[in-house]
Each structure stands twice: as structure tokens, then as C-alpha cells.
Amino acid sequence: MKSIAITGSFASGKTFVLKYLEKAGYKTFSCDDYVRELYLEPNIRKDILCLFDKKLFENGFDKKKLSQIIYSDDNQRRKLEQYIHPKVRKGINDFQNKHLNELLIFVEVPLLFETGFNSYFDYSICVYCSEESRKDRATERGDFYLKIYSKIKNIQLPQEKKKNLANFQINTDLDIEIQIKEIIAKVQLV
Template sequence: MKKIAITGGVATGKTTLLHLIKELGFPIFSCDEVVKSLYLQPEITRKIFGLFKTLDKKEILKKILENEKTRKALEEILHPLVKEELVKFSKTCEQKGEKAVFVEVPLLFECGWEDMFDEVWVVFCSKKTQEDRIRTKSSYPDLMLKLANLQLPLEEKAKKANRVFSSEKPIEVLREEIKAILKEFQ
């Protein structure tokens, strides 16, 4: 079974690509969705509250942007649990006889997880498009722009990828591109 990581920056179109793949019948996994579910678990929220003295997402985001040690401490709480869920998902898919799984990992290179995958696909867009999307979609655009700038630059991610997809194309064009590529996994 092939494991393909999908990565990119904040608001570059990773989730859009992931959903197109799901539409075509392939199993998908989103690290962001796992993190959201972890925030609902009492044991995890206690740890996060202990670290930040709040559960307000905007306040937590401010604190991790201000202090690398705090950001690392949050990652130490969340990342092992996300990885554990990912391993379970992969095993289940393998047992079902799936030919490929697609995993959205926003911080793939930053976490050093690239060796867990057979291929890395990067979803790319211009800096201007990324900033416009953040300003339009985010509840905290200024903070999300800072977060985007903390991550490995998109150009660097693209250099490390097996495939690069532009999310600035019309969705129909991207869908056809993905459909053609996914034939090799059927």
C-alpha cells in the first residue's frame, strides 16, 4: 500500500486536494481533523489548559507565535497522538487491501515525518493568493499570516516534493489532473 503525504502552507489548498481525492474513492486522513478531535478530549484539554491557562484558540495561537518553547510544548502533547491515530488508520487501510492512502500533514517537513511516506505531494499557490485566502477565510488573519511565515517556505516544500499541484487552477482542472494521476493507484 502506498502512503502519500499532502502538505503545503496555511490556506494553500491542501484540504481541497484531499477532498477531491476522497470524491474519487480513496481513503483520506487529515491531521488537522485529528487535532480538532483531540481538543474535545478532557484529558488533552486539561494538559493544554495547564500549559496556556486558557482554552481560547486565539489566545493559544498568540502564545505559540510569541514563544517557541510553548509551541514545542503544545506539539509534544499533540503530535504523538496524531501519529498514533495515523498509524492505526494506515494499518486498518492495509488490512482492507487499499492500494493507497492520502494523508494531509500540514507540518510534514517541520515535524520530520516525510520518511513515513512513499510520496510527498505539495499544494502550492503564490504568496499573494495565500495571504488573500488567509485574510478572507481566517477569524484571526494577522495571527494566521504570522503562523504561515513561521513554516518552511512553500518553495522549499515544493523542492522536496514528488509532485506539486497549483491550487490557483480552476477546481475542475485540478479534479481532472488528480483523476489522471490516481489511475496509477487503482
């Protein structure tokens, strides 16, 4: 089994690529989806609320409020990351162990290089697109996402750096099917 991480900047098309791979029959895992599932667990919510000043969450756990806090304060973001990243790592590990008999599996990890999770994968793919496309995609997601677009952009590594660190790249401004097939062919040759 070869485990391949998919990363890229905010609104670059990572989820689109992952869904394409899933439709093509590959086993896939999304860290973003996994974190959303974790946030639904009452014990996780309780633990997260304990990490932060109770005044910040007067009405209980609120994912949008949490996003506003962590994208406005690096110390608060690091606090959450120290709690949530080990749980995400365990989720990835469980997924990898469950699919040991697959030839290829794909895991979407937005903060692959920022977290050092790249060491847990055989290969990495950086999904990217033009800055204009990224901003348009953030705008399409709604006002909330447009507001945090710049904040997220400042936290993540620049697109060019991620492209240089990854083994392969997919430009989502172009036909992704051809690019994915080329990458899979190269990986299977090794």
C-alpha cells in the same frame, strides 16, 4: 497500500485537494481535523492547560487563545508540539493500519517536513498557489486567520522549499483534477 502525504503552506488548498480525493473514493485523513478532535477530549484539554501558565487560560481551554500563544512564542509552540505530535503520529499510524487493503490512501499533514513525518509515507504531494491566492484565502476565513497568516508563514518552511522536497506538486491556482489524475497514474505505475 501506498500512503501519500499531502502538505503545503497555510491557505494553499490542502483541504480542498483532500476533499476532492475523498469524493473520488479514496480514504483520507486530515491531521488538522484529528487535532480538532483531540482538543475536544477533556483529558487532552487538561493536559494542555497544565503545559502552560494558568494565567494564560483564566477562562479554561480556548483554542483561539492557544493559537495566539503558540504563534507568538516559539518555546510555547514547541512545548505543545512535543505533547501533541506523538498523538497525531499514532492517529496517522492507526489510519494507515486500518486501510492496509486500499491501493492508495491520502493523509493531509501541514507540517510534514517540519516534523519529519515524511519518513512515514511512500510519496508526498506539495499543494501550492500564488502568494496572492494564499492571502486572499486567509482573508476569506476571517480576521483571526489573517492576523496569524504572517506568523504561520514564518513558522512553516517556505512554499518553494516544500515543493522541492515533495515527490509531486499540485498548483491550486490551476485545474486540480488533471494534476491529481497525472499523479495517481504515476504512483500506480511504480
